[in-house]
Amino acid sequence: MQSRERKEEEVKQVRTPIGGQRTQLQLSEADQAALDEAGFLPRWINDIGGRLEAAKAGGYEHVTKEEATSLGHGAVMEREDLGHVVSRIVDKRTGDRAYLMKIRKEFYEEDQRAKEERNMQVDRAMRSVDQGGQNIEGGYTPTT
Numbered sequence: 001m002q003s004r005e006r007k008e009e010e011v012k013q014v015r016t017p018i019g020g021q022r023t024q025l026q027l028s029e030a031d032q033a034a035l036d037e038a039g040f041l042p043r044w045i046n047d048i049g050g051r052l053e054a055a056k057a058g059g060y061e062h063v064t065k066e067e068a069t070s071l072g073h074g075a076v077m078e079r080e081d082l083g084h085v086v087s088r089i090v091d092k093r094t095g096d097r098a099y100l101m102k103i104r105k106e107f108y109e110e111d112q113r114a115k116e117e118r119n120m121q122v123d124r125a126m127r128s129v130d131q132g133g134q135n136i137e138g139g140y141t142p143t144t
Contacts, residue, residue, distance in 0.1 A: 027100075031068050040102035042068075046090060047097045058111070060101040062086070068100055 027035075027042060035042050042063060045055045062085040086100040
């Protein structure tokens with residue numbers, strides 16, 4: 001006779017067909033929902049040019065193997081400096097890896113607002129680009 005825990009675990013598992021459409025970097029709906037419920041957004045970040053360090057400085061954290069079980073054991077990498085983290089090789093020729101990281105939704109939204117403000121500044125500057133501060137006929141004029 002199966003224990004109640006075992007039955008609940010079997011009910012929670014979602015079958016993913018082998019021939020189903022899913023990329024190697026795609027989280028299952030259950031893993032995605034768990035991160036979402038915890039208030040995080042996941043992003044793959046390439047380990048080149050100091051991007052991991054920049055991401056950490058910006059509030060990103062590594063996703064653990066327990067948070068991304070749908071990617072399988074092959075996605076889990078042990079690093080002395082990081083512990084068990086989720087990563088994938090993204091360039092077989094060079095061996096470059098991308099790491100699955102997560103950021104709090106409030107940090108992400110704050111970053112998006114800052115980007116939008118910079119974009120608006122560029123738009124305003126482009127609208128008044130001639131010497132006299134007049135709009136150039138036929139020039140770029142966004143509608144906002």
